[in-house]
Amino acid sequence: MGTDTPDAADASSTEYAPTTDAPSRAELAARIDELEDALAEATADDGDKKMSIIATKGTLDMAYPPLILASTAAAFGYEVTVFHTFWGLEILHEERSKNLKLSSVGNPNMPVPNVVAALPGMDRVTTKMMERRIADNDTATIEELLETSLDMGVEFQACQMTIDLMDYDEDDFYDGVTTGVGAATALQDMADADIQLLV
């Protein structure tokens, strides 16, 4: 406002007089182009979302969350990687994954007190109870979720250090499981992912 009066024009020209090191209009235009390109690059690839899960637990109850999230994310079109380490490796072990146990000790939600739960054979009892509930409810089994996720393109990785530690063989795992990977691979996946979870 008032820029058309000579006084105001004079005032602004003295106040905002360009100094010698100020960028030229052309330089500013070039910088804007540069930033617009960078913004376009950063906001592109919307259809290429990624999720990275680290699965560290191998009890029957804790095997579910990573598999349910992995298969669901794959249904959303995410590129999913699940890195299995320590007890999480049990989920990928073809034989052991069918016999995952539920711990009856240390879980106050269990219907039995810890002192009873600690008795020999109690883990088998609570596991059987849970397995029956899973069957009665038509809840997918671990094997079913794993096979479904593999079909949908989820990449399951078995931590090489844990394979060696547990003395497992590469053939022990489901077909399609990636072996020979370590923490650096997982870290790289996490750095690239939109969602990162440690289960």
Added chain:
Amino acid sequence: MSSEFDIAETLDVKGASCPMPVVKTKSAIDGLDAGAVLEVLATDPGSMSDIDGWADGTAGVELVDQTEGDDVYKHYVRKTE
């Protein structure tokens, strides 16, 4: 309802619980042509929210309708591309 769109295929996931209704819907949609509508029959009450959320967050699909009746939840999903 079927007066508004033609159902190309029906997927029966009655009895199945989370995450199977969504996962199987995705697989069935993949096999359809663009523009086709998939009917999904489910008994999982969570499928109402889950299929809505999935369709909203997934490229190439659109939720056309959802109905609830006689313990069966019906979902109609169109493949848009």
